[in-house]
Amino acid sequence: MTNDYQRTDRMADLIEDNYHLLQVISRFGMSLGFGDKTVDKVCQMHQVDTNTFLAIINFMHSGYTQVAEDLSHLSMPALIDYLRQSHIYFLDYLFPKIRRELRVVLDNGNGSSNSINQLISKQFDKYISEVRKHMQHEDAVLFPYVEKLLQGEIDESFVLKTYSKHHHSMDNELRELKKILIKYSPQNSGKNELNAVLYEIYGCEDELDAHCKAEDYIFVPAVYDLEERVRHHANR
Amino acid sequence: MQTDKETIHILVAENLPIVRDGLIAQLGRITSIHIHAVAVSSKQSLGSLLAVRQFDFLFVSPRFDGGFQLSDFKQNHPNIPCIAILSSLEMLEKADGFYGYISVFDSVEKISRLIENYKDNPHEEHMEESPDLLSSREKEILINLAKGLSNKEVADKLFLSVYTVMTHRRNICRKLKIHSLSGLTIYAIANKLIEM
Numbered sequence: 001m002t003n004d005y006q007r008t009d010r011m012a013d014l015i016e017d018n019y020h021l022l023q024v025i026s027r028f029g030m031s032l033g034f035g036d037k038t039v040d041k042v043c044q045m046h047q048v049d050t051n052t053f054l055a056i057i058n059f060m061h062s063g064y065t066q067v068a069e070d071l072s073h074l075s076m077p078a079l080i081d082y083l084r085q086s087h088i089y090f091l092d093y094l095f096p097k098i099r100r101e102l103r104v105v106l107d108n109g110n111g112s113s114n115s116i117n118q119l120i121s122k123q124f125d126k127y128i129s130e131v132r133k134h135m136q137h138e139d140a141v142l143f144p145y146v147e148k149l150l151q152g153e154i155d156e157s158f159v160l161k162t163y164s165k166h167h168h169s170m171d172n173e174l175r176e177l178k179k180i181l182i183k184y185s186p187q188n189s190g191k192n193e194l195n196a197v198l199y200e201i202y203g204c205e206d207e208l209d210a211h212c213k214a215e216d217y218i219f220v221p222a223v224y225d226l227e228e229r230v231r232h233h234a235n236r
Numbered sequence: 237m238q239t240d241k242e243t244i245h246i247l248v249a250e251n252l253p254i255v256r257d258g259l260i261a262q263l264g265r266i267t268s269i270h271i272h273a274v275a276v277s278s279k280q281s282l283g284s285l286l287a288v289r290q291f292d293f294l295f296v297s298p299r300f301d302g303g304f305q306l307s308d309f310k311q312n313h314p315n316i317p318c319i320a321i322l323s324s325l326e327m328l329e330k331a332d333g334f335y336g337y338i339s340v341f342d343s344v345e346k347i348s349r350l351i352e353n354y355k356d357n358p359h360e361e362h363m364e365e366s367p368d369l370l371s372s373r374e375k376e377i378l379i380n381l382a383k384g385l386s387n388k389e390v391a392d393k394l395f396l397s398v399y400t401v402m403t404h405r406r407n408i409c410r411k412l413k414i415h416s417l418s419g420l421t422i423y424a425i426a427n428k429l430i431e432m
């Protein structure tokens with residue numbers, strides 16, 4: 001696929017081409033100021049596996065529609081590291097930020113709509129807690145499972161296939177929250193501020209969707225490939 | 237409301253980039269159904285994705301990655317309808333056995349009709365195939381496993397790769413909801429597949 005980004009491309013050109021890649025870059029531990037360095041060079045400087053980096057950004061660049069040809073070349077430790085950093089980004093940075101902004105907007109509204117404010121806050125917290133549960137479960141169960149797999153151990157009680165189904169429940173809570181905000185926001189809360197928060201929530205949803213898709217279509221299939229290799233090795 | 241509709245997950249397996257990207261773009265334009273489509277360009281990634289995710293449809297070129305083995309696929313994934321992608325009219329004869337086909341000359345409406353027809357009448361083709369029942373290949377493998385053969389020995393005996401045997405074995409376990417070899421043996425005896 002010649003449309004894909006290559007290791008010899010300049011990192012700065014990539015970002016100019018598609019600013020959504022910024023998300024990926026910071027989560028791989030890279031910071032801006034690339035000069036004219038190539039993708040490969042920047043990856044080496046930050047000790048990131050170049051193939052893995054390219055697989056993620058090319059998947060994103062295709063609008064999450066084109067899966068890499070060979071997932072077995074990807075570095076599992078690099079993928080896990082990337083996903084862990086994403087979790088930290090959502091749980092420790094983005095959610096608290098949106099929550100703070102939402103509070104400000106709601107508090108500025110008239111006190112008479114208190115019950116609606118509470119409902120909105122509660123729904124947002126419900127959503128966050130759903131996502132948190134899911135991410136913590138991955139950190140505590142899925143990633144350690146894969147780390148063991150890398151050492152050649154298979155935990156037979158773990159079923160990979162059921163994994164991506166978890167993503168549905170998060171979507172539902174978020175959909176509910178957006179509906180409430182759009183339909184029942186207190187009339188006198190600041191229009192611009194409220195719109196800005198709603199925009200942020202949509203942006204957050206997109207980012208989370210990107211994260212889940214990278215898990216569903218790159219990480220989990222790659223784990224499956226690894227499982228097969230470990231099993232094959234054990235059966236010989 | 238589009239957001240409340242269930243999403244149809246489609247896997248596209250096609251090597252020609254223009255056909256592949258064009259199909260994905262057209263699927264995205266269907267408004268009556270909410271679709272998420274993702275494409276693969278090698279057998280390897282096709283296999284890995286099918287192993288870990290549920291798909292409602294497979295759109296695949298009969299020439300995919302050196303030739304798509306429809307019968308193998310049907311055996312391993314009896315519940316996923318296959319729709320052939322035909323990039324030329326000469327390929328029409330290759331669409332035999334597929335649930336349906338779309339060609340590069342077709343309109344988007346034909347694609348959405350295919351999907352909707354299937355939803356209305358899903359078992360047109362698979363009437364005799366209940367998802368809980370084992371295919372004859374699966375039975376054959378189960379019998380050999382129950383007799384005490386290893387994956388490797390079964391593979392050698394049936395001229396299959398160990399991978400294929402393991403895939404069948406996983407499918408058998410999933411269908412029967414039995415996950416131990418002794419459990420499978422008991423099942424085989426109880427259903428008179430083998431005699432003691």
